Amino acid sequence: MSDQDSSTNAYAPAEVERKWQARWAERGTNTYSDDELRRLGREGRPFYNLMMFPYPSAEGLHVGNIYAFTGADIHGRYRRLRGHDVFEPIGFDAFGIHSENFALKTGTHPMELIPRNIANFTRQLKRVGFMYDWNHTVDTTSPTYYRWTQWLFLQLYKAGLAVKKEAPVNWCPSCNTVLANEQVVGGECERCGTPVELRNLSQWFFRITEYAPRLLENLSWIDWSETTKKAQENWIGKSEGAHVRFPLDPDSRSPDPAVEVFTTRPDTIYGATYMVLAPEHPLVEVLTTPDRREEVEAYRQRVSATDLVTRKTTDKEKTGVFTGGRAVNPATGEEIPVWIADYVLMEYGTGAIMAVPGHDERDFEFARKFGLPIRRVIAGPGQDASTPLEEAYVGPGVLVNSAGYDGLDWQVAKKRITADLQAKGVAEPQVNYRLHDWCISRQRYWGPPIPILYCDTCGTIPVPEDQLPVVLPFVEDYKPDESGISPLARHEEWYVTECPGCGGTARRETDVSDTFLDSAWYFLRYPSAGNQALPFDPEITRGWLPVDTYIGGNEHAVLHLLYARFVTMVLHDLGHVSFEEPFERFRAHGLIIKEGAKMSKSRGNVVVPDEYIDQYGADTFRTYLMFLGPYQEGGDFREAGITGPFNFLNRLWDAVLSAEERPLDPAVEQKLHATIWKVTEEVEALRFNTAIAAMMEYLNVVRAGGRRAERAAVDPLLLMVAPFAPHLAEELWERLGHGGSIFDAGRWPSYDPARAVADEVEFVVQVNGKVRARMRMPRGIDEAAAREAALADANVQRFVDGGAVRKTIFVPDRLVNLVVR
RNA sequence: GCCCGGGUGAUGGAACCGGUAGACAUGACGGACUUAAAAUCCGUUGCCGAGAGGCGUGCGGGUUCGAUCCCCGCCCCGGGCACCA
Numbered sequence: 001m002s003d004q005d006s007s008t009n010a011y012a013p014a015e016v017e018r019k020w021q022a023r024w025a026e027r028g029t030n031t032y033s034d035d036e037l038r039r040l041g042r043e044g045r046p047f048y049n050l051m052m053f054p055y056p057s058a059e060g061l062h063v064g065n066i067y068a069f070t071g072a073d074i075h076g077r078y079r080r081l082r083g084h085d086v087f088e089p090i091g092f093d094a095f096g097i098h099s100e101n102f103a104l105k106t107g108t109h110p111m112e113l114i115p116r117n118i119a120n121f122t123r124q125l126k127r128v129g130f131m132y133d134w135n136h137t138v139d140t141t142s143p144t145y146y147r148w149t150q151w152l153f154l155q156l157y158k159a160g161l162a163v164k165k166e167a168p169v170n171w172c173p174s175c176n177t178v179l180a181n182e183q184v185v186g187g188e189c190e191r192c193g194t195p196v197e198l199r200n201l202s203q204w205f206f207r208i209t210e211y212a213p214r215l216l217e218n219l220s221w222i223d224w225s226e227t228t229k230k231a232q233e234n235w236i237g238k239s240e241g242a243h244v245r246f247p248l249d250p251d252s253r254s255p256d257p258a259v260e261v262f263t264t265r266p267d268t269i270y271g272a273t274y275m276v277l278a279p280e281h282p283l284v285e286v287l288t289t290p291d292r293r294e295e296v297e298a299y300r301q302r303v304s305a306t307d308l309v310t311r312k313t314t315d316k317e318k319t320g321v322f323t324g325g326r327a328v329n330p331a332t333g334e335e336i337p338v339w340i341a342d343y344v345l346m347e348y349g350t351g352a353i354m355a356v357p358g359h360d361e362r363d364f365e366f367a368r369k370f371g372l373p374i375r376r377v378i379a380g381p382g383q384d385a386s387t388p389l390e391e392a393y394v395g396p397g398v399l400v401n402s403a404g405y406d407g408l409d410w411q412v413a414k415k416r417i418t419a420d421l422q423a424k425g426v427a428e429p430q431v432n433y434r435l436h437d438w439c440i441s442r443q444r445y446w447g448p449p450i451p452i453l454y455c456d457t458c459g460t461i462p463v464p465e466d467q468l469p470v471v472l473p474f475v476e477d478y479k480p481d482e483s484g485i486s487p488l489a490r491h492e493e494w495y496v497t498e499c500p501g502c503g504g505t506a507r508r509e510t511d512v513s514d515t516f517l518d519s520a521w522y523f524l525r526y527p528s529a530g531n532q533a534l535p536f537d538p539e540i541t542r543g544w545l546p547v548d549t550y551i552g553g554n555e556h557a558v559l560h561l562l563y564a565r566f567v568t569m570v571l572h573d574l575g576h577v578s579f580e581e582p583f584e585r586f587r588a589h590g591l592i593i594k595e596g597a598k599m600s601k602s603r604g605n606v607v608v609p610d611e612y613i614d615q616y617g618a619d620t621f622r623t624y625l626m627f628l629g630p631y632q633e634g635g636d637f638r639e640a641g642i643t644g645p646f647n648f649l650n651r652l653w654d655a656v657l658s659a660e661e662r663p664l665d666p667a668v669e670q671k672l673h674a675t676i677w678k679v680t681e682e683v684e685a686l687r688f689n690t691a692i693a694a695m696m697e698y699l700n701v702v703r704a705g706g707r708r709a710e711r712a713a714v715d716p717l718l719l720m721v722a723p724f725a726p727h728l729a730e731e732l733w734e735r736l737g738h739g740g741s742i743f744d745a746g747r748w749p750s751y752d753p754a755r756a757v758a759d760e761v762e763f764v765v766q767v768n769g770k771v772r773a774r775m776r777m778p779r780g781i782d783e784a785a786a787r788e789a790a791l792a793d794a795n796v797q798r799f800v801d802g803g804a805v806r807k808t809i810f811v812p813d814r815l816v817n818l819v820v821r
Numbered sequence: 822g823c824c825c826g827g828g829u830g831a832u833g834g835a836a837c838c839g840g841u842a843g844a845c846a847u848g849a850c851g852g853a854c855u856u857a858a859a860a861u862c863c864g865u866u867g868c869c870g871a872g873a874g875g876c877g878u879g880c881g882g883g884u885u886c887g888a889u890c891c892c893c894g895c896c897c898c899g900g901g902c903a904c905c906a
Contacts, residue, residue, distance in 0.1 A: 227901090230825055234902060241906085263906060276906090314822080314904050341904095348905045355906090361822090362904055434905050554900080591900090598899095627846075629834060633826080636833060644833095644846040650860085690835070693845035700845090706862055764841045769887040771841060809886055811840055819886045 011653040013617025013728070020727040021126060029741055030080070030088060030131040034540070037136075037527055040085040041543015047084035048544050049076035050523055050583070052552030052560070053091040053138070056117040058102055061124040063599070063607040063625070063637065064553075067592045070622045071631045071688060072551040073130045077723035078683050080131075083746040087544055088131055089526040091138035092118050095146075096515035097175060100446035101192075104479055110446050111474055114141055124609070128618045129726050131743070136529040140518035145525065146448035147469035148535035149518055152567065153440075153451055154462050155574055161207045162440075164460070168280075168347070169439060171199040176480035177444050198304075203441040204450060204511070208566050212236055212433040214580075215565055224586040225632065231557040237434030242266040242418040244427040246275060246327040246336075246354065248287070259283060259327045259338060262349035262432050265356065266421070267413035269331040270402035271377035272354035273367070275338045276320065278346040279303040287338050289324025296321055296340065303342045311342055318343055318366045329354075330426040331417065332403075341366065349432055357392065364392035377401050378410055438563065440514040445478035445487040447512030454509070458501035467500070470508065486510040520563040523547055523582060524571075541577060550583040557588065587686055590634025592625070599637075607637055619725035620646045626688035626724060635689075648696050649725055655702060656718060656732045659709040668713050671701045673756035676749050679720045688724070695720055711736075716749035718742065765790040766809075766817040767799040783810040790816045 023029075032040065040046055051072035054065050069090075076088040094114045103110040118139060125132065138145050156162040171177075174194035208215075216236045219229045241264035248257050259275055277284055279300045288296045299321045303311070320341030329336050343362055344353050357367035357374040367374050376389050378397040385400035399405045399413050408416065421427035441450065449470045451463035463470055473494045478487045488494060489510040499506035521535075527544045528537040546568075552560075561583075568582040591598075594605040612621050623645040628635025664672070675698040682691035698717060702709045715736070722729035722742050733742040757779065763786060765773040773793045777786060787808050790796055800820055809817035 227825055231901065234824060237902090237905070239905070261906080265906080312904065316904095318904085343904045343906095345905070350906095353906045360906070362906080365904095432905080434902095557901080627833090638833070638847080640847055641833060642847095647860095648846090654861090689833095690845080693835070696845055703862095762841075766840085766887070769840095769885090774841070807886065809840085815840055815887095817840080817886055 009657060011650050011728075013619060013649075014614075016731045017127075017129065017618055017727040020730045021129065023730075024131070025126075027741075028135075029743065030086065031133045031135050032087070033135065034528075034530060034537075037087070037540050038543065040087075041540055043085070045084045046544050047076075047079045047086045048523075048527075048547045048549075049079065049086050049088045050526075050547045050550045051088075051090070052550075052556060053093050053519070053522060054121065055096070055098055056092045056094050056114065056121045057098070058106070058113065058117055060117075060120055061128075061609060063609050064592055066128055066609050066621070067625050067634075068551065068553060068589050069125070069130055070128070070625050071589055071686065072549075074622075074626065074683070074688060074723040075549060075551065075686065077131060077726060077743060078748070080743055081719060081722065081746075081748040083748075086131075087136075087527060088133060089136045089138075089529075090125060090130065090132045091522060091526065092121065092140065093515065093519050093522070094118065094139055094141045095447045095518050097177065097442075097444060097446070100444060100478070101175065103446070109474070109476075110141075110478075114139075127613060128609075128622065131726070136526050138522055138525050138529055140515075140522065141446075143469045143471055144532070146472075146518070148525065149448045149513065149521070150451040150463070150468050150470060151465060151535055152517070152521055152571075153513060154465060154468075155576070156206055156570060157452070157462050159570065159574060161210065161570060162204055163207060164202055164204050166200055166202050167205070167439070168198050169201050169203060171197045171201075173197055177442055201441075201443075203439050204452075204509075204513075206438040206440055206566070208438045208563075209433060209435055211566050211569055212238070212435050213431075214569060215435075215562065216433075218565070218581055222581050222586070223584060225554075225588040228554060228557040228561065228586060228588050231554070232562055235435065235558045235562065239264050239432045239434070241430060241432065242414075242421070242427050243350070243430040244269070244330065244354065244421060246330060247426070248325070248327050257283075257286070258426075259352050260350045261352050261354045262430060263354055265359065265414070266418045266427070267399060267405075267410045268356040268359045268377050269329065269354065269417060269421075270399075270405070271356040271358045271375045272329050272331075272336065273357060273373040273375055274336050274355045275327055276341045276344045276353050276355050276363075276366070277323070277338060278344040278351040279340045279342055280346045281340070281344075281351045283352070284323060284340055287323045287325030292322060292324035296323055299340065306342070312345075318362070318369055320366065320370070322370075330421055330424065337372070339366075339370075347436065348434065358389050359392055359394055361392045361394065364389075375401060438514075438516075438566075440517055441511040442514055443486045443511055444480055445472075445475070445512065447515065448472065448518070449488065450509040450511050450513050452509040453497065453499060453506040455499040455501060455504060455506040457504055458499055458506075461499070461501050461506070464500050472512070486512065488512070516559055516563050517567075519560055520567040521571075523550075523564070524568075524577070536577075545577070546579045546581060547583045548585060550586045551589060552586070553591070554588040561586070587632060589631050590629070592628070592634050592637055594637045612642065616642060616646050617649075617727070619728045620649055623649065623692060623724045627692045629689055631686050631688050645692070648692075648699065649721075649728055651699055651703065652714075652717070652721065653728065653732065655699060655709045656714045657735065659711045659714045661711050664710050664712050667758075668702055668710065670755060670758055671698055672713060672716060673751040673753070676716060676720065676751035677753065677756050680748070680751070683720075683723070691720075692724065719747055719749050761813045763790075763813075764815040765793060765796050766815060767796060768820055769817060770799075772796050772799050779813055781813075783808065783816075786810060786816045787818070790818065 051069055076086045080086045099110050099114060103113050153162060172194055174192045216238055219233060241262060243262055245258035245260050320339050323338050323340060325338045326335045327338055355363040357363040358376045359378055374389055377400060378393060379400045380393055380395045380397040397410055399408045405413050418427055418429050449472055451468060451470045453461050453463060455461060475491055480487055495508040495510055497506055497508055524536045527540045531537055564582050569580045571577045572580040594607060599606050624642045627645050675694050678694040679691045702713045718729050718732055729742050759779055760776045761779050763775050763777045764771055773796050777789060803820040805818045805820055807819040
């Protein structure tokens with residue numbers, strides 16, 4: 001009996017957690033059947049709580065993952081306590097170059113490696129106590145999943161949104177693969193840091209640029225973290241301006257052929273003294289005069305040999321050559337020289353520019369170097385038509401040296417000049433986006449094969465939907481080589497197949513698709529995860545989607561989130577789903593660092609979660625992570641700090657088990673209501689650190705001087721702690737004699753605002769804005785009374801010093817400020 | 822260069838809408854309990870000063886009765902974008 005006493009009274013996290021994890025697994029807390037999902041979806045309280053699914057690395061779950069998931073799990077558990085039916089799934093984003101490279105390095109086949117990693121991740125996730133629905137999980141590498149990824153590709157293909165085109169692509173010579181623009185960081189491969197080269201390859205693209213206007217517009221109403229919206233906005237990169245044609249033939253003045261440009265500054269067209277084409281521009285052939293041909297060719301050669309890194313650096317000196325050709329400035333009628341230079345990029349706008357050296361820094365630098373004319377056409381404040389240009393003037397102003405437009409405000413001139421040129425048939429207003437089409441082809445092994453066939457007779461044909469999935473075969477030699485061709489292209493037995501059109505021989509597409517395609521729709525799959533007949537069950541989807549809250553890292557602010565939005569919009573337009581935005585609310589969490597520095601293997605400061613969970617338990621670890629700092633800003637992990645939350649949970653344990661039945665002390669009652677109020681607001685806003693602080697403060701009041709807690713003081717506290725420390729909360733809830741799980745819906749405590757405040761408040765008395773006294777006064781005291789009480793104070797009198805009080809500032813229940821001066 | 826964040830005690834971080842700067846926690850110091858340690862509990866802890874008081878939220882100005890908060894001009898740190906015409 002006595003040894004049982006000690007085991008029941010001391011907080012033993014390992015034991016408690018083991019018990020409740022087993023209990024949850026057995027009772028299926030928050031684990032639904034498909035029928036339940038259907039029913040709950042109809043009942044009006046569904047809450048889809050989504051977090052970004054992890055890539056199951058061989059190293060196991062990272063603290064960063066746990067940090068992200070813990071905040072999201074607290075949010076989900078809180079919603080559940082509020083009475084929602086919460087669907088909280090997790091899955092694995094297991095395709096992609098990351099896994100493949102690791103597999104190559106260690107000599108383990110990805111088909112062997114990934115299941116092992118997933119098993120390890122699952123074990124770790126269960127240890128932390130997340131309330132995932134393990135009945136609805138996804139693994140993107142399972143044919144039952146990627147069958148539908150391929151289906152998705154086919155829907156885009158049929159809608160004309162998946163097209164194959166020859167394009168210069170970013171090529172990583174180390175990974176031997178094409179990279180999306182988004183995967184090029186500072187001109188280097190995102191994964192391995194190798195400088196990226198340029199190659200021309202025939203690739204599958206999704207025409208996301210068609211959706212640029214809507215992707216941008218919807219940002220105005222979706223409830224997302226501002227930083228994330230801003231990142232998307234910048235990425236889409238809308239520019240408004242004009243498309244202008246500069247005719248080549250000076251005699252006919254015919255608008256065709258012409259050098260076509262996009263400009264955001266049509267107001268400066270009178271200052272366009274030359275033009276520049278990208279070296280790859282098709283018109284270079286036409287424009288180059290015989291005497292210039294040699295020089296032009298040499299320059300083009302040099303540029304094509306240059307990698308993208310060097311080409312796109314802004315700090316190198318401008319280079320370029322004159323083609324010998326000329327075009328006509330449609331505004332001035334002047335003939336101006338046409339140059340080529342690598343600072344003009346083929347992939348943006350029309351691949352050609354009108355150069356306005358007076359008002360563009362790049363053009364200015366170029367004109368200076370090559371002695372081209374620089375003309376002022378905008379006069380800023382204090383400037384006029386003859387003010388010399390020491391550097392490009394890019395600010396606002398009025399037009400000068402611009403014939404009939406002189407004196408016009410630049411903004412007005414933009415519209416007027418565009419309209420006038422439009423009337424002449426040489427220009428029209430145009431909006432440009434810097435967003436590029438999404439290249440989804442990967443010349444790699446570890447991805448879903450793109451479901452396309454090539455037949456000599458029938459041409460390019462999609463794999464019929466009833467023949468999906470196109471299964472990725474197990475092959476031993478999956479290592480990419482420098483040929484730029486997919487490893488699958490070495491397997492004739494796989495790629496040679498029957499053409500569904502003519503019955504002849506067809507060849508399969510041997511490229512696989514980008515991992516970002518797998519993750520662009522996984523949230524649609526979760527609730528229908530077991531469905532063999534459909535990618536997503538219409539009824540379940542109607543009940544549960546769009547996602548209520550999506551929580552994830554800002555590193556995916558641009559790519560993943562943009563692609564997911566795009567795919568959802570397409571599915572909406574094709575009639576597959578009723579909503580066009582997948583995530584109603586998105587919140588980015590911060591990054592967790594270690595003692596001021598980013599955690600990394602090379603620094604050797606990676607926190608291994610298991611050690612801390614072993615030592616303190618998952619509940620303490622969860623609470624500590626959330627206590628580190630504001631969830632949306634991240635925090636600094638330091639070993640010493642974990643004892644704070646650990647002590648808190650210990651004190652709570654003791655307080656609950658030693659609590660006695662007796663009426664609440666009035667001070668405790670007031671603090672209780674104030675705490676419920678505060679914690680509710682903070683948890684609602686994902687400010688978990690201050691929520692925890694409020695609970696600690698409350699417990700300090702409840703146990704002030706080591707007094708025993710009232711039973712009624714601890715029950716609500718337990719409910720508030722539950723999302724943070726679920727195992728401990730369940731255990732104590734049970735020990736207190738409550739039946740069932742503490743997470744059974746609808747138990748979040750409520751508060752009475754009237755009882756959350758004390759009868760007396762501490763007033764601050766200021767004289768000339770400086771605090772001179774503090775005094776207790778009854779709540780709701782009026783200005784006159786407060787002022788009288790303040791003036792009665794000796795120290796206040798000393799500072800008033802017989803002077804007349806000229807003005808009194810009164811903030812109810814807070815302060816009185818006597819202005820004497 | 823542009824766009825976002827951010828800069829507060831020894832440390833992580835609080836502070837509603839312009840109204841007591843430093844909640845909560847760590848660390849440190851002192852005390853109680855203990856043979857001792859751990860745990861627990863109590864107290865102190867921004868700086869200067871015996872005190873009264875003065876000074877304090879990256880720096881310099883401003884607005885205000887009152888500024889961590891708003892405005893102007895800078896510095897520094899983190900992240901994103903970047904010859905995008």
